[in-house]
Amino acid sequence: MRIKAQVAMVMHLDKCIGCHTCSVTCKTTWTNRPGTEYMWFNNVETRPGPGYPKRWEDTDRYKGGWKLENGKLKLRAGGPISKLANIFYNPNMAEMEDFYEPWTYDYDNLIHSPKRENLPVARPYSEITGKYMDKPEWGSNWDDDLAGGSEIVPLDPNVEKLQEHIKMEYEKTFMMYLPRICEHCLNPSCVASCPTGALYKRDEDGIVLVDHDACRGWRFCQNGCPYHKVYYNWNTHKAEKCNFCYPRTEAGLPTICSETCVGRIRYIGVVLYDADKVKEAASVEDPQDLYEAQLSCFLDPFDPEIQKKAREAGINDSWLEAAKESPVYKMAMKWKIALPLHPEYRTMPMVWYVPPLSPIMNHITNEEELDTDGYIPAVDQMRIPIEYLASILAADDKEVVRKVLLKLSAMRVYMRGKTVGGIDEFRQSELVKAANTSPEELEEMARLLGVAKYDERYVIPTGRREMDDDLYYKQGTCSLEDLAPQEGVNPRFGMMKVRDNL
Amino acid sequence: MAGIFWWVIFPYIALTIMILGLLYRFTFRQLTWAAPSTNFLEKKWLRIGSPLFHYGIIFAFIGHVMGMVIPMEFYQGIGISDHLYHIGAMWGGGIAGLMVVVGLVILLIRKITIDPVRIKATFADFFSVLALLFVAGTGTYMSIIYNTTVVAYEYRATIGPWFRSLFVFMPKYELMIGIPWILKIHVASAFAFFATIPFTRLVHIFSFPIRYPARSPQQYRSRDNYRGQHN
Numbered sequence: 001m002r003i004k005a006q007v008a009m010v011m012h013l014d015k016c017i018g019c020h021t022c023s024v025t026c027k028t029t030w031t032n033r034p035g036t037e038y039m040w041f042n043n044v045e046t047r048p049g050p051g052y053p054k055r056w057e058d059t060d061r062y063k064g065g066w067k068l069e070n071g072k073l074k075l076r077a078g079g080p081i082s083k084l085a086n087i088f089y090n091p092n093m094a095e096m097e098d099f100y101e102p103w104t105y106d107y108d109n110l111i112h113s114p115k116r117e118n119l120p121v122a123r124p125y126s127e128i129t130g131k132y133m134d135k136p137e138w139g140s141n142w143d144d145d146l147a148g149g150s151e152i153v154p155l156d157p158n159v160e161k162l163q164e165h166i167k168m169e170y171e172k173t174f175m176m177y178l179p180r181i182c183e184h185c186l187n188p189s190c191v192a193s194c195p196t197g198a199l200y201k202r203d204e205d206g207i208v209l210v211d212h213d214a215c216r217g218w219r220f221c222q223n224g225c226p227y228h229k230v231y232y233n234w235n236t237h238k239a240e241k242c243n244f245c246y247p248r249t250e251a252g253l254p255t256i257c258s259e260t261c262v263g264r265i266r267y268i269g270v271v272l273y274d275a276d277k278v279k280e281a282a283s284v285e286d287p288q289d290l291y292e293a294q295l296s297c298f299l300d301p302f303d304p305e306i307q308k309k310a311r312e313a314g315i316n317d318s319w320l321e322a323a324k325e326s327p328v329y330k331m332a333m334k335w336k337i338a339l340p341l342h343p344e345y346r347t348m349p350m351v352w353y354v355p356p357l358s359p360i361m362n363h364i365t366n367e368e369e370l371d372t373d374g375y376i377p378a379v380d381q382m383r384i385p386i387e388y389l390a391s392i393l394a395a396d397d398k399e400v401v402r403k404v405l406l407k408l409s410a411m412r413v414y415m416r417g418k419t420v421g422g423i424d425e426f427r428q429s430e431l432v433k434a435a436n437t438s439p440e441e442l443e444e445m446a447r448l449l450g451v452a453k454y455d456e457r458y459v460i461p462t463g464r465r466e467m468d469d470d471l472y473y474k475q476g477t478c479s480l481e482d483l484a485p486q487e488g489v490n491p492r493f494g495m496m497k498v499r500d501n502l
Numbered sequence: 503m504a505g506i507f508w509w510v511i512f513p514y515i516a517l518t519i520m521i522l523g524l525l526y527r528f529t530f531r532q533l534t535w536a537a538p539s540t541n542f543l544e545k546k547w548l549r550i551g552s553p554l555f556h557y558g559i560i561f562a563f564i565g566h567v568m569g570m571v572i573p574m575e576f577y578q579g580i581g582i583s584d585h586l587y588h589i590g591a592m593w594g595g596g597i598a599g600l601m602v603v604v605g606l607v608i609l610l611i612r613k614i615t616i617d618p619v620r621i622k623a624t625f626a627d628f629f630s631v632l633a634l635l636f637v638a639g640t641g642t643y644m645s646i647i648y649n650t651t652v653v654a655y656e657y658r659a660t661i662g663p664w665f666r667s668l669f670v671f672m673p674k675y676e677l678m679i680g681i682p683w684i685l686k687i688h689v690a691s692a693f694a695f696f697a698t699i700p701f702t703r704l705v706h707i708f709s710f711p712i713r714y715p716a717r718s719p720q721q722y723r724s725r726d727n728y729r730g731q732h733n
Contacts, residue, residue: 079715083714093541096543192719201721203724204724213535216706232539232542234543236533237537275722
């Protein structure tokens with residue numbers, strides 16, 4: 001057993017209002033430099049829709065993630081030998097037009113235009129070529145809120161799979177928001193795709209990072225990631241990706257996307273897992289077993305035996321305490337209401353999603369007489385088809401999603417019962433059995449999902465800096481400037497070396 | 503005197519600039535050390551041009567090892583006649599050379615005509631393509647046209663021994679004085695080109711990830727052994 005700790009996130013999609021505040025604060029923090037204009041470490045997609053980049057879920061085209069070949073885990077885009085053969089031209093890489101050509105507007109013209117008959121306008125121009133673009137045709141949220149309608153929605157690879165053709169009639173349309181960041185997978189295919197080994201998973205917190213000194217720009221990570229969350233900087237020719245705001249999480253603060261989330265949909269916590277189990281779990285035959293296999297990698301932070309072994313592995317008490325309080329552990333592992341995004345990619349993603357409830361489509365004639373058990377079939381008649389959610393969150397296993405929706409419905413029925421009466425009836429109902437839950441659990445869930453405060457939503461232990469070599473020297477250093485050594489680097493020689501006893 | 507300059511002093515200066523430049527850039531400017539791919543900006547032309555050029559230059563490199571590094575006596579020892587060698591060199595070298603030249607021309611056209619690629623290309627990018635085109639062009643001309651129309655020149659008796667003598671620091675420059683002009687230009691321009699490598703995108707030659715197939719797919723690093731530096 002090799003115990004490691006992972007900082008993970010849960011997003012409660014019911015609460016996402018699609019305001020893009022997360023994307024904007026992330027962008028202004030991390031990707032507002034030349035070469036990064038098109039990078040959205042965090043983006044919010046309206047689903048159904050093609051997503052960003054266009055049709056990122058089309059694994060036949062971009063060949064991201066893993067596949068199982070004769071029981072062995074292989075990169076879908078090909079192993080090291082075929083990668084080295086394709087290193088001069090990567091056929092599967094997404095092009096700029098799959099994202100968009102970044103542009104801004106000629107605002108200067110609004111101010112400095114000479115007096116003319118017509119009002120001056122701010123024409124769009126490309127941030128890559130500097131030339132005017134007469135007509136920008138796609139952007140990261142071009143299809144926001146189903147704009148583009150019946151022309152754009154069918155581009156969604158999940159929609160293509162649905163047996164029943166999605167109705168685009170006004171009364172029957174559905175949509176949901178899907179905020180996405182890097183999944184910081186347990187079995188990251190971007191790391192395995194990197195020829196130089198510049199991408200790595202941090203031992204302490206599982207955050208997947210790019211070593212920019214080592215990155216040689218071979219660009220296999222970009223399409224090696226099935227979520228398309230590694231970007232190629234056309235200016236510096238290095239890979240860049242979401243870093244889970246590690247300077248913040250190391251200080252015990254939530255990521256900037258979580259901090260600024262208006263709907264408070266995000267939860268961050270620590271989970272313990274057994275790194276030795278990951279490969280086996282990612283190699284199970286049936287993609288629908290991957291969800292359970294992934295859950296089997298996680299360890300119970302309350303088990304004294306696990307705690308002992310974790311301490312031996314260098315995980316300190318503040319991390320063990322945080323693991324016990326972890327909202328992620330509660331939602332994903334204990335209550336099983338959060339699901340991994342596209343488990344079939346076999347990357348064991350660590351950003352989990354609580355699927356959204358949606359209005360019931362059938363007309364209920366006498367709502368007041370709807371008894372508790374009436375909610376069981378109602379789950380199957382929600383506006384967002386279970387098939388669609390299952391295609392995104394459960395490798396097409398509808399039963400997994402159905403169970404979660406039942407539990408979430410049961411929670412609502414129970415909490416309503418507390419106010420308007422009917423708790424006793426609820427305790428005996430089939431709904432409690434079908435949802436496999438108990439009033440106590442539902443009460444806890446309702447608290448965490450509904451009213452949890454900042455320090456319950458974000459239980460983040462600070463980075464284990466006591467292992468650092470020279471804290472006194474490093475205080476006040478800034479990795480972004482050349483004034484001091486980059487964080488984590490202690491140069492042994494050269495002009496950066498300032499003290500002999502480093 | 504000119505012989506000493508061109509075939510002793512100049513090659514050493516060029517190689518020194520190359521080695522010191524590479525060491526400097528690797529040590530202090532590693533953030534700039536990358537294979538600056540434009541795959542992201544343009545795909546169709548790159549698909550033909552880039553593999554053609556790169557595979558061509560790998561074959562050409564192998565050919566130069568065979569001609570310059572392996573002594574003539576070795577071929578004679580294993581029973582490959584001079585005639586047979588030259589036929590092989592003409593075909594192998596000719597095809598590799600054509601691949602390089604055609605690939606470079608495609609890449610150059612792409613660099614000029616595709617807007618984002620041209621605008622993002624630096625002087626060094628254009629320079630290295632043009633310089634390579636010149637070196638490869640003279641070499642290919644030598645392999646295909648000069649070899650068949652003028653004389654199948656036995657460079658393994660002159661340039662080869664001179665090249666090897668550079669590395670034991672006893673340069674036999676007198677061997678180079680009588681060689682055909684086209685070869686003099688090819689060799690001298692190649693050394694001049696070597697000196698520019700540290701300052702262009704071509705540094706990526708030295709980081710071909712040959713160890714990739716041998717390493718474990720997943721990489722873990724901890725904060726305190728970042729880049730393997732244990733203190």
